[in-house]
Amino acid sequence: MNNSEISEQGKLTIVGTGPGTDQLLAPAAKQALLEADSVIGYKTYVDLIRHILPESCDIQAYGMRQEVERSRAAAALALEGKKVCIVSGGxxxxxxxxxxxxxxxxxxxxxxxxxxxxxxxxxxxSSAALLGAPLIHDFAVISLSDLLTPTELIEKRLSLAAEGDFVVVLYNPASKKRTELIKKCAQIMIEAGRKDTPVGIVRHGFRADQNVTVTTVSEMLNHDIDMNTTVVIGNSRTYRKGRFMVTPRGYAL
Amino acid sequence: MNNSEISEQGKLTIVGTGPGTDQLLAPAAKQALLEADSVIGYKTYVDLIRHILPESCDIQAYGMRQEVERSRAAAALALEGKKVCIVSGGxxxxxxxxxxxxxxxxxxxxxxxxxxxxxxxxxxxSSAALLGAPLIHDFAVISLSDLLTPTELIEKRLSLAAEGDFVVVLYNPASKKRTELIKKCAQIMIEAGRKDTPVGIVRHGFRADQNVTVTTVSEMLNHDIDMNTTVVIGNSRTYRKGRFMVTPRGYAL
Known part of the structure; x- marks a missing residue:
């Protein structure tokens, strides 16, 4: 490839920006953002990195649920020869x-x-780090958003995860309109005998307004759970120690 | 707290150092390492960060399977008033x-x-980033090490994960001595109807000797799989596109 071809070639970089603090943004991610002609993403995540972007950067902040539009826009710009970063939190x-x-x-x-x-x-x-050591044994990561996934499949996966005694991490646990699946999840865990199992609820982890709570399955619905929250449900052996939750690995101590 | 108390107080920081390249080491992790009086960890991971540690740092590199000894040593030093980092890769x-x-x-x-x-x-x-987008839907993370976990429980979790059509990420998939569970895993997935499902195998992702392979469940055992490998098995809808594997989320395109 000669130099003129290199200079004309676009570049599309998909960048995870982490929890939302510069202290947990990977150097590779920062470098890609600094070199970008265009940065595209959901507004909330773009706002968290806006302060590090150069003035010359074309910033395109989108609303929710425009994932396909954002993706097409980013690909089109890169095919035109631009250096494009499409970003996501986490x-x-x-x-x-x-x-x-x-x-x-x-x-x-x-x-x-x-x-x-x-x-x-x-x-x-990031939530696990604030909660102690809940993910030291097998875990399942399940989104409770039923916008694109049948409710029945989500419930089936929750039941199988409970049956397998997996630690369970819930993404998108509830929104203003979606409040039923988190209740169903608590019910499934209680029926699996896990009412006293520790549950960690983390909102805006590692940001200025971070909130970390450790509770139990039977009490979890008494806490605020929304789209900015990650919920970590321990397995049958997870216990509390001080402010932390710990899932033992099985070492002889 | 007055200054003399601050100067006497130790500090224990548990640090994840990521895949093993400075480009993916979080600034917060680097800062903690630079400030540490002592850095303790498994030798392989200590060696990957040794070049950034100050000369004054007391470096304690341990062999495998001394997790409890390492943990006690780190806690004891911090209780004595030292600033201690105990590190892990990833x-x-x-x-x-x-x-x-x-x-x-x-x-x-x-x-x-x-x-x-x-x-x-x-x-x-890190493996998913190299493989494309395999973790876009619910996934289970399962260690195949049976040193501390009964084989039956691991097999049960693999079966439940297959039944729930989870994407499955395998940690510690095999060692020189442990070669049976990865075979059993392939068998479970084939019995669940997933013989043609894409499988990603990543060794030393983001390091100089990185190796990334995309294959299928029925072919996976023909590839080198060891303790330095992470295996990502797609769900029933995961497909290949070019060099990547993609798990669709369900968007209307």
């Missing part, structure tokens, strides 16, 4: 924008694009 | 050292310690 590969981006790009365009994905710290991990 | 909270550390510290000592946990990019995320 890790773009966990229930997030890396999916629709790869879905909308044709295989032919994919070969033309210089596509790379930079992983980020997803909220299962 | 995220210390996923099947790793955050567990034994919290298990061995008494509740009384825990209150004395200035304990914090810095999350890192675990191999499920």
């Amino acid at each position: 890790d773009a590969g966990v229930f997030s924008i890396a999916g629709p981006v790869l879905e909308v790009i044709s295989e032919e365009d994919l070969e033309k694009l210089n596509l790379s994905i930079i992983p980020g710290i997803t909220s299962a991990l | 995220d210390a909270g996923v099947f790793s050292i955050a567990g034994p550390v919290l298990e061995v510290i008494s509740e009384e000592d825990l209150e004395k310690l200035n304990l914090s946990i810095i999350p890192g990019i675990t191999s499920a995320l």
